[in-house]
Amino acid sequence: xxxxxxxxxxxxxxxxxxxxxxxxxxxxxxxxxxxxxxxxxxxxxxxxxxxxxxxxxxxxxxxxxxxxxxxxxxxxxxxxxxxxxxxxxxxxxxxxxxxxxxxxxxxxxxxxxxxxxxxxxxxxxxxxxxxxxxxxxxxxxxxxxxxxxxxxxxxxxxxxxxxxxxxxxxxxxxxxxxxxxxxxxxxxxxxxxxxxxxxxxxxxxxxxxxxxxxxxxxxxxxxxxxxxxxxxxxxxxxxxxxxxxxxxxxxxxxxxxxxxxxxxxxxxxxxxxxxxxxxxxxxxxxxxxxxxxxxxxxxxxxxxxxxxxxxxxxxxxxxxxxxxxxxxxxxxxxxxxxxxxxxxxxxxxxxxxxxxxxxxxxxxxxxxxxxxxxxxxxxxx
DNA sequence: TGTCGTTTTCCTGGTT
DNA sequence: AAACCAGGAAAACGAC
Numbered sequence: 001x002x003x004x005x006x007x008x009x010x011x012x013x014x015x016x017x018x019x020x021x022x023x024x025x026x027x028x029x030x031x032x033x034x035x036x037x038x039x040x041x042x043x044x045x046x047x048x049x050x051x052x053x054x055x056x057x058x059x060x061x062x063x064x065x066x067x068x069x070x071x072x073x074x075x076x077x078x079x080x081x082x083x084x085x086x087x088x089x090x091x092x093x094x095x096x097x098x099x100x101x102x103x104x105x106x107x108x109x110x111x112x113x114x115x116x117x118x119x120x121x122x123x124x125x126x127x128x129x130x131x132x133x134x135x136x137x138x139x140x141x142x143x144x145x146x147x148x149x150x151x152x153x154x155x156x157x158x159x160x161x162x163x164x165x166x167x168x169x170x171x172x173x174x175x176x177x178x179x180x181x182x183x184x185x186x187x188x189x190x191x192x193x194x195x196x197x198x199x200x201x202x203x204x205x206x207x208x209x210x211x212x213x214x215x216x217x218x219x220x221x222x223x224x225x226x227x228x229x230x231x232x233x234x235x236x237x238x239x240x241x242x243x244x245x246x247x248x249x250x251x252x253x254x255x256x257x258x259x260x261x262x263x264x265x266x267x268x269x270x271x272x273x274x275x276x277x278x279x280x281x282x283x284x285x286x287x288x289x290x291x292x293x294x295x296x297x298x299x300x301x302x303x304x305x306x307x308x309x310x311x312x313x314x315x316x317x318x319x320x321x322x323x324x325x326x327x328x329x330x331x332x333x334x335x336x337x338x339x340x341x342x343x344x345x346x347x348x349x350x351x352x353x354x355x356x357x358x359x360x361x362x363x364x365x366x367x368x369x370x371x372x373x374x375x376x377x378x379x380x381x
Numbered sequence: 382t383g384t385c386g387t388t389t390t391c392c393t394g395g396t397t
Numbered sequence: 398a399a400a401c402c403a404g405g406a407a408a409a410c411g412a413c
Contacts, residue, residue: 287387321401334389340401345388347403362397362401 060095060125068098072110075117098122288345289354291328292316293367293374314367314374321363 099122106122107115286294295302296316305324309315318324321339329337346365349355353368367374 332388337389341389341391343402344390344404348388350403357403360397 060099060122068093068095071121072118075114075121099126286331288328288342289349289367289371290373291331292324292346292365293371295324295327297374297379309364311376314371315358316365316367317361318363318365 101109101119101122103116103119106119109115110118292306295306296308305320305327306316306318309317318339321343325337325339325342326335328342329335346355349368349371350357353370355371356366356368358364358366372378
């Protein structure tokens with residue numbers, strides 16, 4: 001079950017861009033919503049745990065801003081720290097952000113004593129939940145949910161290619177970082193770790209994972225491994241049938257298939273059973289151009305993925321094209337997304353004037369007159 | 382259930 | 398040669 005951590009990491013990367021704060025029901029705050037409560041407004045005795053807040057019941061990665069405040073408040077109170085010395089701006093962050101902070105960063109923000117204490121507590125919580133996830137017996141519905149997340153987030157983890165990734169899962173919470181780092185750092189690591197072998201012109205991270213890792217992640221006889229896929233391309237059985245690269249490796253000669261997008265779910269059986277349990281009507285997500293825009297206008301969350309070439313004119317450049325594509329694929333639950341496909345979708349925006357062509361410059365695009373929300377006057381960034 | 386819009390996938394050919 | 402660009406064709410898929 002440690003694999004769910006990896007899903008969390010990737011989901012958190014998206015959650016960073018599209019936060020939903022789903023756990024507000026866990027809060028035990030007395031402060032009104034809409035602003036961070038002052039520490040003096042917080043209570044710690046109204047939940048399951050009489051001394052700690054609801055943060056104690058949740059993986060730090062999943063903490064909301066309120067959970068973080070609650071957690072800080074607990075330690076302020078417990079250590080008899082003078083709360084008036086605290087800069088409340090430092091307390092306004094979610095768990096994902098918090099988890100990227102190094103000990104030094106925490107100490108600089110909260111002082112050596114409280115900072116060290118917070119760091120220690122945070123590491124303890126991280127370790128605890130990393131352990132909990134692997135040891136907890138989950139209910140059937142939780143298993144379904146977990147499986148759902150795993151399939152959607154990293155379907156290629158099922159089958160023969162997962163071993164080393166689990167190490168990443170365990171290590172991730174301790175990634176050394178400072179304030180400037182964030183979840184995208186996770187993606188930044190891959191190009192160096194992987195050994196693309198694809199003959200495809202655009203080596204996606206997905207392909208890299210598939211081609212460079214061996215070993216088994218799940219017991220082949222377990223329901224998880226059988227159900228591994230709403231996306232059958234990534235089960236060992238079906239991969240050859242629908243993935244161009246694999247076909248080429250398998251036969252030594254590319255097999256032609258019909259034009260257009262192949263069906264995502266081509267199998268019956270348990271895969272179909274799992275699939276049928278999922279909602280048929282996922283809420284409409286943001287469009288690709290909005291996704292790109294959101295990466296660009298959140299520089300603190302755009303860790304070297306893209307950059308503005310000309311902020312005023314809306315000209316931007318992909319720095320890590322495949323990483324952006326993977327992130328987009330992650331958002332769309334499509335782990336086979338590549339920059340090639342993403343860029344095709346981008347080119348369709350020319351006609352609709354959401355994007356404008358930038359001739360002669362690779363990986364450079366420009367927002368068009370029908371795009372919104374990126375201009376300096378439209379954002380606070 | 383059908384239609385529509387937006388991708389997604391594949392492809393060929395061209396450019397850097 | 399690899400990486401990227403351009404755009405046609407066709408299909409998937411969610412929304413309405």
